[in-house]
Amino acid sequence: MRGARVVIGVGVVAGALGILAQAPGCSLYSELTRADRASTPAPNDCAACHVEQHAEWQASAHARAFTAPAFVEATDGHAFGDCIGCHAPGSLYDVDEGPPAARLDRLADGVDCQACHLDHGELVGPVHGGALVEPHPVRVERELYTRSELCGRCHEGTLAEWRRHAGPAERTCQGCHMTEVTRTVTQATDLTSRVLVAFEDVVPQRRHTFDVTSVDLTDAFVLDLSITRGDDGGVAAVCSVTSRVPHLVPTGDFGFREAELVLDGRDADGASTGRVGRALYKELGTALAPGEPLVLTGALPVGTVRVEAVLSRVGRGGERRHVLIRREQAVEEGQ
Amino acid sequence: MTARERLAAVRALAWRLRRVLALAGVAGLAVTVVTVSIARGALPDPRRVTVEDVALVASRARAGVHRAMLPASLAPLHGADPAAADCAACHDVAARVPDAKCLACHEGIVTNAPPGAAARATSVHASFEGRCRDCHADHRDHLVDLDREAFNHARARFPLEGEHARARCEACHEAPAQVAADLTRMKFQGVAHGSCTDCHVDPHEGEFAAGARARGCTSCHDAHGWTGDALRFDHRASGFALDGAHARTACEACHRTTRAGLPVAARGAPASSAPLAAPRAAGLEAPASLGHARLRGTVTACAACHQDPHQGTLAPKRCDACHRATTWTGDDVRFDHDRDATFALRGAHATLACARCHERGHDGSPAASLGRAVLRGVGPHQGATDCNACHEDPHKGALAAKRCDACHDAGAAAWKGEALRFDHGRDARLALDATHAPLDCAACHETKAFRPLETSCAGCHATEARALQGALPGLAAAASPDPHAGLVDCARCHLPTDRDPQPATFAARCAACHTPRYGELFLAREQRLGELLARGRAAVTARGGSAAEQAALDALVRQGHHAFAPAARALQERAR
Secondary structure (H helix, E strand, C coil): CHHHHHHHHHHHHHHHHHHHHCCCCCCCCHHHHCCCCCCCCCHHHHHCCCHHHHHHHHHCCCCCCCCCHHHHHHCCCCCCHHHHHHHCECCHHHCCCCCCCECCCCHHHCCCHHHHHEECCEEEECCCCCCCCCCCCEEECCCHHHCHHHHHCCCHHHHHHHHHHCCCCCCCHHHHHCCEEEECCCCCCCHHHHHHHHCCCCEEEECCCCCHHHCCCCCCEEEEEEEEECCCCCEEEEEEEEECCCCCECCCCCCCCEEEEEEEEECCCCCEEEEEEEEECCCCCCCECECCCEEEEEEECCCCCEEEEEEEEECCCCCEEEEEEEEEEECECCC | CCHHHHHHHHHHHHHHHHHHHHHHHHHHHHHHHHHHHHHHCCCCCHHHCCHHHHHHHHHHHHHHHHHHHCCCCCCHHHCCCHHHCCHHHHCCCCCCCCHHHHHHHCCCCCCCCCCCCHHHHHCCCCCCCCCHHHHCCCCCCCCCCCCCCCCCHHHCCCCCCCHHHHCCHHHHCCCCHHHCCCHHHCCCCCCCCCCHHHCECCCCCCCCCCCCCCCCHHHCCECCECCHHHCCCCHHHHCCCCCHHHHHCCHHHHCCEECCCCECCCCCCCCCCCCECCCCCCCCCCCCCHHHECCCCCCCCHHHHCCCCCCCCCCCCCHHHCCCCCCCCHHHCCCCHHHHCCCCCCHHHHHCCHHHHCCEECCCCECCCHHHECCCCCHHHHCCCCHHHCCCCCCCCCCCCCCHHHCCCCCCCCCCHHHCCCCHHHHCCCCCCCCCCCCCHHHCCCCCCCCCCCCCHHHHCHHHHHHHCCCCCCCCCCCCCCCCCCCCCHHHHCCCCCCCCCHHHHHHHHHHHCCHHHHHHHHHHHHHHHHHHHHHHHHHHHCCCCHHHHHHHHHHHHHHCCCHHHHHHHHHHHHC
């Protein structure tokens, strides 16, 4: 079976290469490697083969970096151009350090593929797909793409926090925010790609989800909750949260980023009896720093039988956007 | 030589001449009688005169001579009839009456006692000089000249002076009733005279007889007069000097009752001589007069006589703390409002008429005079600075919890402006920082009530606070709140020390919490707002918009710092 596929593949590829060979320097996917800053490769172009990566990216904040309403408002309808270097970057290879220069085209694509993977017309990545015939040449820079500094080109503040707080053996940005996955580098969408993918290796690589929503937070926080009923029937709750995340929570230099620690009291019917919370902001110096416990105490009224402690990211309207850790506990009834 | 002595000398000379004349008369008469008698045959012929005849004649002659020589009878005690008396019992050969002859009968009489001797104090005669006969010549029916004019009472241990000199003898010297006018039957010696009360009734009934103020009658009274102006009484000695109007006040005005509690007759009752003690003054009723009034123990408290116009409201102050008997009203009131009242009159208060504050009497009606006005308890006197008792509170009670003098000094020339002792940080709830200190009061306090305002920034800067919440003036729909709203204190951006903050100042504030890019964002927004304002103004001008529209543009720009996106949108709309 496999032998048959190889034979067929070799024939097809040989034919294709014959076609390609007729125009040296101009490949099948030449648009992917053009070095024209005014017209860069679009994510949709990449999506033809890197289906999963594109899907992951499209669901991530990187894809919305330019079009997110919050960004639009914050930049006065994109009138303030200083932000575009990170929110619609050109290739980070175009500048030696710091945020990339603003892209000149397709701004709405936000932080797109070429920002990290295109170096003056040359596509760069951490792994080699191992396909029989590569539609575009790839330069492999394995070490670079595992380093936090890559992300830190834009996420400068968080990188600084990471450098300050992370130990030598600490995971990098990618270690948490780009979940490890083993798959082929491309995914077939049509006959040609199927042929090509058929020759690719299945290699360990990382997803392009980036967001906290994809991060495994199992051991990210330690939460201790102590609830005792006082003589008057009220409940005294003491919650201590210690972060093991190697940056502040919340982190980030721009936009509205709020986390909150909340103690929710509930009665026997599950109805809320009271709520004690604390908002956490990096700018206000109240963000959760790794290894530094945050203690929140709260008095909850008589009738409270359960207390839920929740550390979460919240949005501008106070809506809970992502739970970082949650613990629910019944009130310890004394003798 | 006194008249009395002169009279005595003339009498002595006449006495001697009379004896010579008497002897010559007797001799002549005898010759005549004998001659006539012989001629008439009544007498025998001298040649037949017997010894018996001679003896008879001699006897008759002697009797006649005697009668001629002693025309006056003797004092009764001396036997009355001189003819029957033994002349030699009193007279010596020289017809003198030596003291020794008197003292032979009248034993124990001492005369010529030296000054200081005990006898001089007890004996009538001890201090007398001269001989008994100087005073007590007989053959005048009496031994003593009881004639009122002739009797030298001054020598009788009780000189009669003043009213005493005019007194009837029997007033002091008792006599049996039936011989009331018979001086000779009166008792002259042994009449008690050591004390006034020996004769006089003490009208004061012993008021002055004992105690700390005991003093003899003569300290006030003497024989020359004892009432009215003759009274030698200094009221100051009573402990209550009669000054001012008190000196002009009738005694009875104060001494109104007798010791028995009866009313004292008003002055003008007939004056009379000093009442005498019974029985010597039997029948003489003690007149109702000051003398009978209760003199001692008269209450000297002002209120005993004067009605307190203050109705006791100034107790326990003494009347004389302010009033004197000489003057008690007007400028003479010794009242120092600063010292004596609880409210010092300083500043404008010092020039006010009293009635401006003390305008009501105790019955609530307008006071006729200051003395009848309510003095205590008028407004500020109540201890607290209840200035509102007189002053209308311009603050309308908004500052009721504060004392007026926390800010206003009544002693200062003014009570506002520079004179105001008001420290906004100390006296109000908000310390004025460098931003607020230069502001005019009216910038925050719309009225003089100076009502305490909200100390939160939003209390005054409500427009800014609303803008931060997304609501702009003149805009119907509210935008979403600025991320800072409710999270960041105003003072994180607006430092109290900012006097004239520039855009760069706030750009630095942005960068202090965020990254420097936010500072740049702020400056870009400032520039953008400026551009939009210029465009908006031009547009409004072009379409002939009102000044209010222009002002609305300015307001939008001002709030653009706190709500850039909605402000910019609104400006763009108005620029069309």
